[in-house]
Amino acid sequence: MLELYEQTLATHPLIKGHEFSIEKAEAEKDQALSKLLPQVSAVGNLSWNEMTQPQTNTTTRQTSSQTNQYEGTRGIVQAKQALFDLPSFLRWQGAKSVVLQSEQELEAARMSVSADLVVRYLDTLQAEDELRYLQGEKALTEGDMKRIRRMHELKLVQVTDLYEVEAYYQSLLSKELEAAGVREIALEKLHETSGTPVTAIQPLNEALLPPLSGDVNQWVADALSGHPSVLALSHSIEAAQKLIYGAHMEHAPQVALQVSETYADNGGYDNRQLPHYNVGTVGLQLNVPIYSGGAVEAGARNAVANYHQSLEKRTEKLREIERETRTAYVQARTWRARIESSEQEVKAREKARDAQQRSYELGVTTIVDVLESKKNWLKALFEHAKARYEFIRSLVALKLWRGTLDRPDIEEINAWLDRRNVAVSAR
Numbered sequence: 001m002l003e004l005y006e007q008t009l010a011t012h013p014l015i016k017g018h019e020f021s022i023e024k025a026e027a028e029k030d031q032a033l034s035k036l037l038p039q040v041s042a043v044g045n046l047s048w049n050e051m052t053q054p055q056t057n058t059t060t061r062q063t064s065s066q067t068n069q070y071e072g073t074r075g076i077v078q079a080k081q082a083l084f085d086l087p088s089f090l091r092w093q094g095a096k097s098v099v100l101q102s103e104q105e106l107e108a109a110r111m112s113v114s115a116d117l118v119v120r121y122l123d124t125l126q127a128e129d130e131l132r133y134l135q136g137e138k139a140l141t142e143g144d145m146k147r148i149r150r151m152h153e154l155k156l157v158q159v160t161d162l163y164e165v166e167a168y169y170q171s172l173l174s175k176e177l178e179a180a181g182v183r184e185i186a187l188e189k190l191h192e193t194s195g196t197p198v199t200a201i202q203p204l205n206e207a208l209l210p211p212l213s214g215d216v217n218q219w220v221a222d223a224l225s226g227h228p229s230v231l232a233l234s235h236s237i238e239a240a241q242k243l244i245y246g247a248h249m250e251h252a253p254q255v256a257l258q259v260s261e262t263y264a265d266n267g268g269y270d271n272r273q274l275p276h277y278n279v280g281t282v283g284l285q286l287n288v289p290i291y292s293g294g295a296v297e298a299g300a301r302n303a304v305a306n307y308h309q310s311l312e313k314r315t316e317k318l319r320e321i322e323r324e325t326r327t328a329y330v331q332a333r334t335w336r337a338r339i340e341s342s343e344q345e346v347k348a349r350e351k352a353r354d355a356q357q358r359s360y361e362l363g364v365t366t367i368v369d370v371l372e373s374k375k376n377w378l379k380a381l382f383e384h385a386k387a388r389y390e391f392i393r394s395l396v397a398l399k400l401w402r403g404t405l406d407r408p409d410i411e412e413i414n415a416w417l418d419r420r421n422v423a424v425s426a427r
Contacts, residue, residue: 001121001202001414004194005114005407011195012113018106025102029095035088039080047072049271070273072266080285084255090246097239104232108403111228113193115400118413120190122389125204127183129385134179137378138172145169148367161367168371205418209391212336216329219402223325224318227403233314240307247300254287325401332394335387342384349377392416 009015052067082088145165151157190198224230258281265276289296356373359365392413399405 001118001417002410004121004190004196004198005117005410007196008113008117008194009110012193014109014113015106018102018109022099022102022106025095025099029092029099032088032092032095036082036085036092040078042077043075045072045074047074047271049266049273051271051273068273070266072264072271072273074262074264076260076262078258078260080259081257082254083257083284084253086249086252087246087254090242090249094239094242094246097235097242101232101235101239104228104235108228108232111400111403111405114405114410115396117190117193118396118410119393120186120193121201122392124183124186124190124198124201126385126389127179127186128201128203130382131176131179131183133378133381133385134172134176137374138169138176141165141169141172141374157367164367164371168374202417204388204392204416209336209339209388209416212329212332212395216326219329219398220322220325222404223321223402227317227321227401229317230314230321230403233310233317236310237307237314240303240310244300244303244307247296247303250292250296250299251289254289256285256287258283258285321401325398328394328397328401332391332398335391335394338387339384339391342380342387346377346380346384349373349380353377 048069049072050067050069052065054063055066056063145162148157148162148165152159152162187198260281262279262281263276264274264279266273353370353373353376356365356370360367360370396405396409396413399409
């Protein structure tokens with residue numbers, strides 16, 4: 001299971017998508033920060049000019065036109081550093097919270113995918129167990145059917161007994177086909193999650209499973225305070241709060257330091273023909289937004305709506321986590337008790353089956369009673385296996401909703417598997 005776990009975490013598209021979401025959030029954070037860092041630009045112009053201007057002869061007082069053609073060059077290097085820009089600063093702070101939100105969403109996705117892998121692995125094991133039980137019972141019934149057929153030929157049993165055994169045998173064949181189909185579907189689902197074909201799985205060993213520990217209220221408290229989805233929504237609320245402040249601060253003055261160096265040769269005002277010159281400038285720029293057509297107020301309303309939306313989402317998630325945690329705890333407690341009771345039922349059903357078989361051989365009971373006892377024993381086997389698998393599923397669900405499902409938990413479950421025996425499923 002550990003190999004499938006590592007393969008799943010490395011290749012699952014849901015996890016990869018959330019990893020790219022973090023990269024996207026990091027890029028957006030850097031974009032927001034760039035507004036607070038120095039902005040440097042350089043502009044160069046090269047022009048071909050023709051200037052015509054009137055000239056007056058000082059002697060004759062006559063006016064004529066003179067045309068000059070010349071090249072012009074102009075270059076500006078400018079640097080700008082924001083000194084006071086609250087909207088950009090708050091947007092940067094909000095973007096940092098979005099990064100934290102994306103990281104928690106990735107952690108929640110990893111846990112969800114891990115839980116899905118374990119559940120599908122257990123589904124495959126359960127289908128494999130049921131198929132093995134049916135095949136074992138079919139082999140025994142086949143031997144019984146041959147024996148009763150010989151006894152019928154010797155007129156020792158009635159033909160109805162033979163028919164009953166043959167019908168039971170055919171029902172086992174039908175159930176075997178159904179169980180094989182369920183196993184193949186389970187393998188395909190496991191393939192979907194892990195991204196690799198699975199042809200061999202390790203069955204669950206017969207060792208005792210650990211008892212359910214802790215109090216349900218403590219499980220719920222831990223889940224409500226530490227689940228990654230709750231933490232992600234908390235960071236979303238923080239980001240929304242900063243965006244509200246940032247939207248309101250769009251009316252605040254903005255101050256920036258500007259430094260520039262200008263070179264011009266015939267590139268002055270209107271590209272007039274002038275001697276070349278250099279101008280160095282250092283200054284402060286004050287920008288006071290007054291009115292922008294209602295865009296600032298609309299942006300503030302949008303930010304407030306996003307904030308309340310995040311609050312409601314967190315409330316919804318908290319209720320869901322509490323419900324699912326309590327449900328998983330009750331199910332784990334119930335299935336843990338069912339493991340012991342179903343184990344005792346298997347032993348009792350086995351004794352009843354053997355007793356019915358001996359009674360039939362003595363002529364005290366009928367073959368119908370024998371077959372019914374076998375059905376009950378087989379059903380008890382299924383229920384005992386189901387109780388064990390459902391208990392593990394409930395434990396996984398508990399740790400998933402508490403937000404602590406991680407590699408050590410997968411390693412613990414992997415230790416419950418029998419490494420000496422490998423169930424091989426043909427694909």
